[in-house]
Amino acid sequence: MATARQKGLSRFSFRAWSILTALLLVVILLLPIAYAFWNSLWDESGFTLRAYSRVLTEARQWALLRNSLAIAVGAAFFATLLGVGVAFALEYLRVPFRRLMAYGVALPFLIPAYISAVAWMDVLGTNGILHGLLKKIETVSGPQSATGLALFSWVLDVATARVNTAAGAVFVSSLSYYPIVALTTALALRRFDRRLVEAARLAASRTQALRSVVLPLLAPSIVTGALIVFLLTLVGFAVPSLLQVNVYPIEIFTSFSAFYDFPSATAQALPLIACGVAAVVLGALYIGPRRAWLTGAVRVRVSIRGGAALRLLAALACWALILVSGVLPIAVLVWRSLPLRSYSEAVATAKEEIVTSLFVATAAATVITALAFSIAYLQRRKWGLSQGSMARWDWSHFLRLASLLSLAPFLASGPVIGIALIATWNRPGIPALVYDSILVVVFACVARFLFFAQRAFDAALSDVHASLEEAAFVSGVPWWRQVGCILLPLMWPVVIGIWGLSFVLCMGELDATALVCPPGVTTLPVRIFSLMHYGPSRLVAALSVITVIVILACAGVTAAVYAKGKRMRHAGR
Amino acid sequence: MPVVEVREVAKCFGDTVAVEGLSFSAQAGEALCLFGPSGCGKTTTLRLIAGLEQPERGAVWVDGQRVNGVGGTTAPRPGTVGMVFQDLALWPHMRVRRHVDFVLRGAGLSRKQRHDRVRRVLETCRMWAQRDAFPAALSGGEQQRLAIARAIAANPSLLLLDEPFANLDATLRDRFLAEFRRRTQHGTTIVFATHDRAEADALADKVLLMEAGQYRMQVWG
Numbered sequence: 001m002a003t004a005r006q007k008g009l010s011r012f013s014f015r016a017w018s019i020l021t022a023l024l025l026v027v028i029l030l031l032p033i034a035y036a037f038w039n040s041l042w043d044e045s046g047f048t049l050r051a052y053s054r055v056l057t058e059a060r061q062w063a064l065l066r067n068s069l070a071i072a073v074g075a076a077f078f079a080t081l082l083g084v085g086v087a088f089a090l091e092y093l094r095v096p097f098r099r100l101m102a103y104g105v106a107l108p109f110l111i112p113a114y115i116s117a118v119a120w121m122d123v124l125g126t127n128g129i130l131h132g133l134l135k136k137i138e139t140v141s142g143p144q145s146a147t148g149l150a151l152f153s154w155v156l157d158v159a160t161a162r163v164n165t166a167a168g169a170v171f172v173s174s175l176s177y178y179p180i181v182a183l184t185t186a187l188a189l190r191r192f193d194r195r196l197v198e199a200a201r202l203a204a205s206r207t208q209a210l211r212s213v214v215l216p217l218l219a220p221s222i223v224t225g226a227l228i229v230f231l232l233t234l235v236g237f238a239v240p241s242l243l244q245v246n247v248y249p250i251e252i253f254t255s256f257s258a259f260y261d262f263p264s265a266t267a268q269a270l271p272l273i274a275c276g277v278a279a280v281v282l283g284a285l286y287i288g289p290r291r292a293w294l295t296g297a298v299r300v301r302v303s304i305r306g307g308a309a310l311r312l313l314a315a316l317a318c319w320a321l322i323l324v325s326g327v328l329p330i331a332v333l334v335w336r337s338l339p340l341r342s343y344s345e346a347v348a349t350a351k352e353e354i355v356t357s358l359f360v361a362t363a364a365a366t367v368i369t370a371l372a373f374s375i376a377y378l379q380r381r382k383w384g385l386s387q388g389s390m391a392r393w394d395w396s397h398f399l400r401l402a403s404l405l406s407l408a409p410f411l412a413s414g415p416v417i418g419i420a421l422i423a424t425w426n427r428p429g430i431p432a433l434v435y436d437s438i439l440v441v442v443f444a445c446v447a448r449f450l451f452f453a454q455r456a457f458d459a460a461l462s463d464v465h466a467s468l469e470e471a472a473f474v475s476g477v478p479w480w481r482q483v484g485c486i487l488l489p490l491m492w493p494v495v496i497g498i499w500g501l502s503f504v505l506c507m508g509e510l511d512a513t514a515l516v517c518p519p520g521v522t523t524l525p526v527r528i529f530s531l532m533h534y535g536p537s538r539l540v541a542a543l544s545v546i547t548v549i550v551i552l553a554c555a556g557v558t559a560a561v562y563a564k565g566k567r568m569r570h571a572g573r
Numbered sequence: 574m575p576v577v578e579v580r581e582v583a584k585c586f587g588d589t590v591a592v593e594g595l596s597f598s599a600q601a602g603e604a605l606c607l608f609g610p611s612g613c614g615k616t617t618t619l620r621l622i623a624g625l626e627q628p629e630r631g632a633v634w635v636d637g638q639r640v641n642g643v644g645g646t647t648a649p650r651p652g653t654v655g656m657v658f659q660d661l662a663l664w665p666h667m668r669v670r671r672h673v674d675f676v677l678r679g680a681g682l683s684r685k686q687r688h689d690r691v692r693r694v695l696e697t698c699r700m701w702a703q704r705d706a707f708p709a710a711l712s713g714g715e716q717q718r719l720a721i722a723r724a725i726a727a728n729p730s731l732l733l734l735d736e737p738f739a740n741l742d743a744t745l746r747d748r749f750l751a752e753f754r755r756r757t758q759h760g761t762t763i764v765f766a767t768h769d770r771a772e773a774d775a776l777a778d779k780v781l782l783m784e785a786g787q788y789r790m791q792v793w794g
Binding site: 465467468470471472473474475476477478481485486489490 | 623624625650652653654655656658660662663664665666675676678679723727733
């Protein structure tokens with residue numbers, strides 16, 4: 001009898017877990033997007049496609065699309081050049097101090113891109129640091145007395161003239177996102193089977209081996225990184241907004257916040273989604289057949305070292321890049337925020353916002369991690385579903401569809417998520433409980449970043465062989481103990497890593513929260529964003545530094561815990 | 574009543590037919606060998622019996638309970654089935670004794686009884702000395718013995734063994750063959766997969782020859 005009760009409990013709890021996961025997906029992701037789309041099809045006169053026909057026929061809309069695409073392609077291209085170079089220096093040439101360098105490379109990604117944009121405007125702007133420096137030098141040595149100084153002045157003028165253009169957005173985005181390409185490429189290089197290169201070297205030179213064996217095998221990982229950068233830049237709102245470059249997400253934001261034109265704001269997401277889906281499909285068509293190239297490889301690090309001169313040159317180039325992309329923005333912000341009392345002022349001014357941001361980031365990261373794990377687990381472990389005797393209605397199909405659809409909120413851009421959440425929850429009755437509280441901000445963060453976490457868990461689960469759980473299943477171990485005693489102990493470094501990454505992303509989230517924050521609830525990025533328009537730059541810099549410190553602290557702890565977990569796993573524990 | 578019964582089972586992976594129209598049964602205390610070359614469906618058959626794969630057609634009964642078939646699978650009752658996987662499937666984060674203890678948790682034993690059982694099983698498999706080691710610290714043969722220890726821990730009425738002697742030296746193989754024979758004499762049913770004729774000869778009461786979609790049962794000994 002005890003066994004029957006146990007089996008009944010197992011079946012019930014598994015069903016409850018599946019239903020709860022599906023319900024959360026519907027409430028947070030699918031319902032707002034579906035409702036926003038439905039709403040965009042109606043106006044006072046009834047059903048209409050006016051907003052959509054305007055998006056497709058207006059010349060201005062096509063110009064916006066060109067702008068958005070140009071910035072996204074440019075950023076993906078330059079980020080790929082920088083990222084692949086850094087990854088090769090770290091993992092192929094094995095430059096000295098590469099572990100320290102790896103932390104440095106992560107720095108630009110951890111600084112929210114809009115904070116980097118603020119820093120770069122401070123560096124390159126007409127009243128920026130470099131112009132100030134140039135004036136001081138000219139005061140001492142006379143106007144452009146040396147050729148070098150004249151050249152510097154010319155370059156600076158060109159840069160200043162370009163900072164508020166698409167080129168400026170490409171520059172800031174590439175410097176912020178190249179670590180993503182560096183990461184995907186470096187991970188592929190780490191699992192690269194050294195014997196493949198050795199076999200090639202028997203018949204070819206080092207360059208030929210690199211060109212004919214290493215690069216083609218790495219191409220799927222490089223394309224993955226480039227694709228992520230492309231998508232992040234395509235839907236990015238904050239950087240173009242600060243640099244005053246007109247792109248689609250800004251148009252969406254303006255349509256809603258300035259004109260309250262709900263149908264147009266939603267319809268304008270269509271080109272972004274179409275471009276994003278096209279990029280994802282093309283990427284999948286390219287990567288799909290090549291995915292297994294490296295996954296089956298023996299994980300022996302490739303250690304083909306170049307000559308000493310090459311390694312030194314690569315190391316110097318990497319450190320220069322880290323200085324420019326990571327250290328310089330922080331240094332500029334710290335310098336701008338001085339004197340130190342700015343920080344006490346900043347904390348006094350934005351105490352509530354800091355607490356709100358910490359709460360939102362913690363709650364959203366926890367929901368993202370739990371939900372993403374559930375979706376990935378329920379999708380991947382099909383036999384687990386059958387334990388609940390649910391084969392007649394296989395939830396994995398729904399979850400697979402839902403997880404694909406979870407890409408839609410991300411591709412629709414942050415402002416559209418904000419609009420969709422407002423449309424869904426800003427109404428009397430029970431929905432108001434969500435909209436009038438911090439919950440709607442948590443929902444916005446979850447909707448934006450769930451996709452990444454879910455993909456990461458999907459990849460991590462594929463690394464844990466299903467037979468480990470099957471061995472427990474055969475012995476009659478219930479599903480929750482399989483998850484709790486086998487899967488989670490094996491995956492906890494990944495769980496911590498994904499939670500940390502989600503926290504970092506949510507802590508800096510601005511694109512959706514800029515619209516969705518209800519009265520009385522403001523996050524730190526939203527406060528910084530509003531202060532940028534009318535507040536003192538000293539306070540903006542201090543708050544930006546505080547944001548970066550919180551993010552770096554979380555990232556540091558996460559990295560330390562993750563590294564410890566990995567070490568334990570390598571040691572067999 | 575047979576302990577395990579497979580009726581007209583078919584299983585495909587995409588376009589590849591793994592097993593088609595497979596039927597057999599094994600009584601209590603019988604050792605049945607699935608014998609054939611690589612890719613003939615031995616592992617798939619064991620996985621179907623364990624409920625790890627769902628067949629396209631047919632059904633599987635273990636101890637009178639329908640564990641697998643079209644429409645769903647059910648987890649075997651705790652302690653009914655023990656399995657040694659081809660890749661061993663040892664849990665890398667669990668120590669040796671925890672492997673055995675973990676599968677005994679659902680058996681309704683007290684802590685002391687569990688501890689005694691763990692000790693007895695590990696001593697049988699000559700693994701007590703390594704009880705605090707993690708799998709990564711064990712040799713190939715020790716890992717194999719641990720996988721066997723885990724499978725026999727709950728005294729299952731059905732043992733499924735996928736190439737169980739692959740990493741064992743001759744002495745240990747003989748020892749385990751004797752242990753498995755002892756278990757069949759006490760009523761345990763064993764279904765094991767091998768492509769080694771000597772292993773089949775040494776343990777099997779009957780052999781299911783599997784080759785190119787053809788199945789033929791032979792009674793040996």
